[in-house]
Amino acid sequence: QVQLAESGGGSVQAGGSLRLSCAVSGYGFSSYCVGWFRQSPKKERGGIAGINSHGWTKYIESVKGRFTISRDNAKNTTYLHMNDLTPEASAMYYCAATPYSRCTNLLEKNDYDSWGQGTPVTVTS
Numbered sequence: 001q002v003q004l005a006e007s008g009g010g011s012v013q014a015g016g017s018l019r020l021s022c023a024v025s026g027y028g029f030s031s032y033c034v035g036w037f038r039q040s041p042k043k044e045r046g047g048i049a050g051i052n053s054h055g056w057t058k059y060i061e062s063v064k065g066r067f068t069i070s071r072d073n074a075k076n077t078t079y080l081h082m083n084d085l086t087p088e089a090s091a092m093y094y095c096a097a098t099p100y101s102r103c104t105n106l107l108e109k110n111d112y113d114s115w116g117q118g119t120p121v122t123v124t125s
Helices: none
Strands: 003-007 010-014 018-025 032-039 046-051 058-059 067-072 077-082 089-098 121-124
Touching: 003 067, 003 089, 010 058, 018 032, 018 089, 018 121, 032 067, 046 067, 046 077, 058 067
Parallel strands: 010 121
Antiparallel strands: 003 018, 018 077, 032 046, 032 089, 046 058, 067 077, 089 121
């Protein structure tokens, strides 16, 4: 397993942007799939975006065209750029990682075995 630490959350007005970072420590980051998930009160944690070791990405429909996931293997870091944010995006955001061999669905939380502690995002209207 690897260790993950999210950063970059905060409060932003509707229509604004944030960039979340997920720093991963441990061996073999370049061979891991990484996903971003979010959870708000009374809602189950759900996948937003994921990226595999080849750079292939997957998004939920509601964020396509506004959110971008990327990775920098030299820095062992994955990013989630979020544009045109709406109040509905307010949640705790988590990153997760799993070896490529276990990565069958980038947006399925049960595929991931290492998680960060989360970073909060609040979008005000």
